[in-house]
Amino acid sequence: MADLFADQTQASPEETSPNGPLADRLRPRALDEVVGQEHLTGPDGAIGRMVAAGKLSSMILWGPPGTGKTTTARLLADAVGLRFVAISAVFSGVADLKKVFAEAKEHAKLGHRTLLFVDEIHRFNRAQQDGFLPFVEDGTVTLVGATTENPSFELNAALLSRAQVLILRRLDADALEKLLERAEAEEERPLPLDSEARAALIASADGDGRFLLNQAETLYSVKLDEPLDPAGLSSLLQRRVAVYDKDREGHYNLISALHKSLRGSDPQAALYYLARMLTAGEEPLYVLRRIVRFASEDIGLADPNALTQCLAAKDAYEFLGSPEGELAIVQACLYCATAPKSNAAYKAQKAAWRSAKETGSLMPPQNILNAPTKLMKDIGYGKGYAYDHDAEGGFSGDNYWPEEMAPQSFYTPVDRGFEKRVAERMAWWDARRKGRGE
Structure with a gap:
């Protein structure tokens, strides 16, 4: 029976390898060390009250990635003296569940109750979820499921009726800052970032503590002569591939000249560069795609009809083909060159996309x-x-x-x-x- 207990129980925090990943080394050792979830773990929170009473009910932890669902479940078991068993719905099937339940019954005979943590519980199908019910009802296991998906849609009503849904919050900037401070204490040196880059790193985590610590570990793994600014941080942590084929520089020089002539409301120059490209054998639909993009980027709602004109030119060209259909491209080009200009929609998109990446949870x-x-x-x-x-x-x-x-x-x-x-x-x-x- 001792072997069963060892196989199914995760290592304690004290057994974490000193050479393990930073996120593992910084796993909280008590519920009051879990950051960002004080509304649940505090004295007045649902988890805090259950721990104080020494009795857990089955629950579903619903929240974004990296907010501490697994850690919270493990610490709950420690806090009330339950045997902790963890499985993942991604890698487990019916046979695995039967084994877990059988072992839990054997341990119950010895007075060892089991907290069964099921990661990504929403991945189990309806029939598999139904399989939990008798073991939850008779107390064989206290079920703690974790999900990033809305339980209302992903979990059986019968299972939901037997479990309390607790919502974990996306980690805010203060909580993420605490994680960075713990990382610095663990590494015994500050992160190699200036204040603006530090704020950018926190924003890039989008509330995911695990992601933040993995990024911090990357920063600690490289040798830097001086702290990084935001641009340096972006360059280090992101790998971008080249957008253009450098062997065709003339091709992109001409499309750039066409675009800027359109933006500058010079229909004569725009027509010249359009002619340069088409007479050289450029694919007409490629040029037209660039003009369609221009209609949204540089005209936008200053003249909403510009986009309509460009799409009509596409239809006309596809209907007529070359050379007759190229006149429709010329018409779209001239319309865009002479239209009132605004890049307000373009700037709004960039600003909104940037904000969404920072606050997307x-x-x-x-x-x-x-x-x-x-x-x-x-x-x-x-x-x-x-x-x-x-x-x-x-x-x-x-x-x-x-x-x-x-x-x-x-x-x-x-x-x-x-x-x-x-x-x-x-x-x-x-x-x-x-x-x-x-």
Whole structure:
């Protein structure tokens, strides 16, 4: 029986190899060392209360990657004196589950209760999930499942009714900073980053503590003469492949000249470079793809018809072929060169994409989330939603940003073409929002 216990129980924190990965060496040894989840592990949290009472109920830990689900489960077992068994739904099947349950029954006869941790429990199918029910109900195991997916959609209702769903939060900047400080204490030296690069490293983790520590370990593994700035950090941690074939520099010089002539509203020069490319045998659809891109990047909503003109040129060229269809490309080129210009949509995309990469795990506010299941309604999804069509003027002025994130401004229309009217609409909406908050 002792062999069974050893096979199924993970190593304790004290047994972690001093040469192991940094993330493993920094695994918390007690629940109060888990960062970012104080709402659960603190004295008033669900986990804190269970530990204080010395009795665990089965639970589902739902949260993003790198937020401490596995660590929390292991420390829970330690805190209340349960035997800890961990399996992964990715690598385990029915036979593995039967073995685990049989061993848990044998240990129960000796007075050793089992906490069964199931990583990625949502990967088990419905029939496999049903297999847990009798062993959870009779106390053979206390089930702790971990998932990054919404339990309402991925887990059986019967299993959910027997387990408490606990939501782990994405690690915020303060929690990630604590992890870096622990890494520096473990390595007995500071990270080779200036203050701006340190902030960029934290932002790049997107709330994932494991990812952050793996990046920190990479930084410690290289020899640096001086701390890195954000550009140096990006260069070290990312590997980019070349975008263009250097043997065809003339090809890209001409497409660049066409693009910049269009941007500069010089239809004569734009037509010249278009002719240079087409008469040299360039693929017409390639050139047209670049003009379509230009319509979105450099014209945008200053003249929304530009994109329509370009797509109509594509259809005309595909219908007529060369050389007749090339006139449609010329028409699209001239339309774009003479249209009012705005790169507001282009800048808005870059800013929004950058923000999304930094905050991509933040939940939208609960009032604008759909609640198709009872669990989702019980935890507040959809509560207090303001239906804009019922509001005066068809505009509620509600807040649609994550609670942890202040409203951002990515798109600023220019005072040209159609975007001038767009700006007027946005100003009207902004004024209504401000009035609502006063």
